[in-house]
Amino acid sequence: MSRTHRLFDLLQMLRRHRRPVSGAALAEEAGVSLRTLYRDIAALQAMGAEIDGEPGVGYVLKPGFLLPPLMFSAEEIEALALGLKWVAQRTDEGMGAAARDAMAKLAAVLPRDLGERMEDDALVIGPGWERPKSVALSLLRQALNAERKLALTYVDEAGAKSERVVWPVTLGFFETKRVLVAWCELRNAYRSFRADRMLAAEILADRSPRPRRQMMKEWRQTLLTKTVSKPSYRGATSTDVTRDREEVPMSKELIFYTNPQSRGYIVHWMLEEVGCPYTVRVLDFGTTMKAPDYLSINPMGKVPAIVHGDEVVTEAAAICAYLADAFPEAGLLPSPEHRGAYFRWLFFTAACLEPAVSNHSEGWDPSPEKQRGFGYGSYEMVLDTLAGALKGRRYIAGDRFSAADLYLASHLQWGMMVGMIERRPEFEAYCGPLASRPAAQRAEAEVKKLEAQKAWSAA
Structure with a gap:
């Protein structure tokens, strides 16, 4: 890497840190020696960059210093393209159109090889959210930007309808839902409102009594911060x-x-x-x-x-x-019309799948004449029933992920991995996408950490 590129990378690192960062941390991130890092810091300061700090203390870049970037890297182009594609598909039509226009403008000014990366389909955004039918997100964004009150007709989880006047604070974009945080005049407190449960919305002429930035700070203060440390595994104790x-x-x-x-x-x-x-x-x-x-x-x-x-x-x-x-x-409880299937398969897994698999793995299955005395009947009957229920389905109850999917997929995935459950195409097609969910990956990583800590303490 040339020194010019290295200096620009160092500048970007400093921009990412709002608080002083040690020279050792910067050197490790940049892949250079501490001595080289000190020389690069001095070079940037000579160019006019206001970098406060000194060796052994740490460095922070004051805002306002700009140097024109050399060019986007291929990975930066991929990140921009993926983000703009997400905005195009997972927000309202106006924001989506703006994202597509931004992609076109970037592709037009980039060199040909990088411009092609903007249109490459190597990374795609899959399905997972549908635009709400009743209230457009563009209306919520308009109320946020104008800092106007919003009149809502809202239905809660129990199906109770209410009329609310709210002061919009922020709009959150989650994997399967969009949530408006607002001060609710009815409840006299900050509340979260799911966009898919809004039946109607109207922007009122009255402005919110307090600036949105002030309300954002107030709302954040209602979320208390918890800071803890992680002690090491202690063997036979908890x-x-x-x-x-x-x-x-x-x-x-x-x-x-x-x-x-x-x-x-x-x-x-x-x-x-x-x-x-x-x-x-x-x-x-x-x-x-x-x-x-x-x-x-x-x-x-x-x-x-x-x-x-x-x-x-x-x-x-x-x-x-x-x-x-x-x-x-968290959205892990399905809508009322799918609640029956949800409870059915959640407890089918506990009452039928688990005991059937456990008994079968020990080499014992009830004889045909005794099967009626067992809630699960037989191992084959349980697997056939599940395979039929899962065939062609992404989720076991309704059209979105629920706690029943988590519980069932955990059993199927583990059982197939250790050979206690037959690897059927229906089971593998169902478990694959669920096992790759970010929460599942985080949980698996945490379990591996605990296993490693225990192994280390026993050594």
């Missing part, structure tokens, strides 16, 4: 590990009891989907799992279990159902 969040609503404490070699992965995944802060307490089989303090929580002496405030919930299926209900904003 281990507390808390998932860090920059800003989380601090209501009831949620404690998750597990072991990395247990069904606890299911609940780990569920907690990552929910997005609430939680504390992990790792228990060992035969010792802390059978200790009196834990037996008072789960007399079975098994994991997983959760304690949420004053509520104690054991059994993975029950925990998934509880969390979906306790955190409706």
Whole structure:
């Protein structure tokens, strides 16, 4: 890499850091020696860059210093194209058209080879969200930008309709939903409103009584910050590990009891989907799992279990159902018309699939004349029933991901991996996309960390 490129990269690194960053950290990120880093800092300062700091203390770039970029890199072009494609498909029509226009303008001024990268289909945005039918996001954006009050006709999760006047604060874009944060005159508090539950909306002539930026600060202050450390695994004793969040609503404490070699992965995944802060307490089989303090929580002496405030919930299926209900904003509870299928397959997995697979793996299946005495009938009957239900379907209940999918996919994926469940095409087609969800990947990474910590402590 030429020194000119290196200086521009260093400038970009400094722009990314709002607080002083050490020379050692910058040198490591840049892939140069600390001595070279100091020379590069001096060179940028000589060009007029206002970089405060000194060796051994740290550096920060004051705003206002600009140098024209040499050119976008191929990876930067891919990032821009992917982001603009996402905006084009996952926002309102006006914003989508603006994104497509921006792509066209960039492609027109870029060199030919980089311009082609803008139109390359190597990275695509898949389906996952449909524009709301009743209220356009463009109307919500207009109210935000004009800082005007908004009259809403809104339906909550229970189906109750209400008329609200709100002061818009911000619009959040999540994987499967769009949420407007606003001050609600009816509730006299900040509330979140899902765009798909808005039946009607009208921008009023009255301006919001307070500037939007001020309300944004007020809303953020309602989200208390929780900062914790992660102690190391401590062998036979329990281990507390808390998932860090920059800003989380601090209501009831949620404690998750597990072991990395247990069904606890299911609940780990569920907690990552929910997005609430939680504390992990790792228990060992035969010792802390059978200790009196834990037996008072789960007399079975098994994991997983959760304690949420004053509520104690054991059994993975029950925990998934509880969390979906306790955190409706996560969208893991299907709409009322799909609730029957949701409960059916959630408990079919617990009552039929798991015992059938467990017995079969031990080399025992009920004889034909005894099958009526078992809730699951037979191993083959359970797998045939599931394969028929999943054939051609992306989700088991309705048209979006739910806690039932998480629970069922966890069992199928693990069972196929260890050879306890037949690898049927219907099962593999169903599990593949679900196992690649970001929350599933985060949960798997956390479980691997716990396994590595335990192995290290035992060495």
